[in-house]
Amino acid sequence: MENIIVDTSYGKLQGAQEGPVLTFKGVPFARPPIGALRFCAPELPEPWPGVRDATTYGPRALQALDPQLAAEATVDEDCLYLNVWTPGLGQGRRPVLVWIHGGALVSGSGSEPQYDGTKFAFDGDMIVVTLNYRLGAAGFLYLGDLLGEKYASSGNSGLLDIVAALKWVHDNIARFGGDPGRVTIMGESAGAMCVGALLALPAAQGFFQQAILESGAGQTTRDTASATSFTRRFLAGLGLSAHDAKKLLTLSTDELLAAQIRFIQSESIGGVRHLRYFGPVVDGTTLPHYPLDAVAQGKGARVPLLLGTNRDEARLYMALDPQLTHPDRQILHTLFGSNSATAADAYATARQKHPPEEAWAIVLTDYLYRLGVIHLAREQAYQHLPVWLYRFDWDKTSHGAFHSLELPFVWNTLNRPHPLQIPFRFTFGAEEYALAEQMHAAWIAFIRNGNPNVTTLPPWPTYANDERETMLFNTVSRVVSLPPEQDPANYQRHGLTF
Known part of the structure; x- marks a missing residue:
């Protein structure tokens, strides 16, 4: 040796x-x-x-x-x-x-x-x-x-x-x-x-x-x-x-x-x-x-912070356990404690625009992951500290842009076998390898320079509470201004209470 x-x-x-x-x-x-x-x-x-x-x-x-x-x-x-x-x-x-x-x-x-x-x-x-x-x-x-x-x-x-x-x-x-x-x-x-x-x-x-x-x-x-x-x-x-x-x-x-x-x-x-x-x-x-x-x-x-979520986080868990496929108040209480009633109200609102399963996936994704990330980005911006927000939208799977799917793109390891490729029916081609190169480069740029901007992606501004500009990662990535949103009444945003 x-x-x-x-x-x-x-x-x-x-x-x-x-x-x-x-x-x-x-x-x-x-x-x-x-x-x-x-x-x-x-x-x-x-x-x-x-x-x-x-x-x-x-x-x-x-x-x-x-x-x-x-x-x-x-x-x-x-x-x-x-x-x-x-x-x-x-x-x-x-x-x-x-x-x-x-x-x-x-x-x-x-x-x-x-x-x-x-x-x-x-x-x-x-x-x-x-x-x-x-x-x-x-x-x-x-x-x-x-x-x-x-x-x-x-x-x-x-x-x-x-x-x-x-x-x-x-x-x-x-x-x-x-x-x-x-x-x-x-x-x-x-x-x-x-x-x-x-x-x-x-x-x-x-x-x-x-x-x-x-x-x-x-x-x-x-x-x-x-x-x-x-x-x-x-x-x-x-x-x-x-x-x-x-x-x-x-x-x-x-x-x-x-x-x-x-x-x-x-x-x-x-x-x-x-x-x-x-x-x-x-x-x-x-x-x-x-x-x-x-x-x-x-x-x-x-x-400085770089943070974000995947568009369809909860689809992973819904696919792995039938109990999570449909709304259930006991599940909501177990997952969200004192926020369970607020999550139930959010589901009722989502049902006005989406089919039941899609509405449920949106609410689970929001309350498990997205809302916590958005709140941190907001407070970071209020403190005038650099923060970049992203959403991973690549969804060419049977369960959309599910939780953890961004990892092989960030680490640029699409050549390694993914344990869910067969059951979730997806493959990686030239467009996906290009996206992995872009995301990997953006993460490297942030680690090296404190700023994720790279020439292979559109200009990525810091998140501000008035513009809410967010990078949407996909085979064609783009920056959008997310619509404003307010916390529901009685929503406890800082942690869990049971």
Whole structure:
């Protein structure tokens, strides 16, 4: 093996040459959150002697694995590892992209093939970092009201893991050729909602200079009362009362994972419902404010943003679960809590112009994703901070421009097999490859220069609340001024309350 070694703050790493870039995989950025550290904030990693092999990915966070992955991937509470792609060592100070994966806060990892950083690193001459963070109960189960001060931050353990990775990047990325003062955080779906929360998280401030949010904006953040209510239900699934919460500390890893899987199976609808249960918590200390409120009050990170949604987000979930095909008030309450009545009214209004299924898809898309993104763009603009808004409209599938469909375009990886290509009946041709090149270039331009404008797309102005100009990505992309809209009466826009 070629002698590709970097000396970090904690020890030396042996990397590898993979095509045009160097990679370092399975790099520990925090002490394993096991034993007495379960549900606690991450601690600094232990230094290691000699040279540590960094040519294979670390374990994923606790989650149910797809049977196709079970043979090649492992899950463990000891999961806090990151991966680095770099065009070269010690050759200038390149911009840094830190990717935060999605997966409803119960699945996913930084090692998924679709997040291979080679294209961004090589095409954009940048450093790419992907990471794992604690998921599900280990990362977002709020225990502060049941177990006291030591666990006051437990509802945000997953967010604090991301902060620990950002601190590692700040302290070490220059040794990989990166600039710690030019860091962009980027996430999709649950990852974007984590990015939204990081905008308001005091511990994250100064560790990033701009952010990209794809289909998420912090709208799953909840108060401690709602979070504790969820924790009580989780305990009940184990046959435990609130007084027995300490028993969570002594469950084996397998028992904790089994409890999480059972709970998700009993509570889930179409892969969406548990997204609304696990999420960041406004606990008064780790996360003092709802992300949207922090931005509106000038208390959040004052950084440029690029954000948007897919036109038909909810079509993915409607296709995967028949329960989500038609309106149901119980589903609305489960997904949107105190906003369920407002969502029901929105459906009644949409029914005046659209067939039932289309009206339902519009409302689910709005309340799951679009409204949260629009509100963040608005508040960013009110603060006179740069923000660019997009909508992904390419829809040559059996289910339109569904949730997550933009990812292979952004990462410019249309040549990789897409798991939904056969059931959702779509293929990629020359027009799609051209669109992927355009979107990939726009994201690279934003990461490098803080502005997504490129010559292959129409001029893309910043979003302003009077013009509301938005890039619509399609085989022929264009900028339009979206119509004005007002929040419905009694709509709670900053987070979830159940």
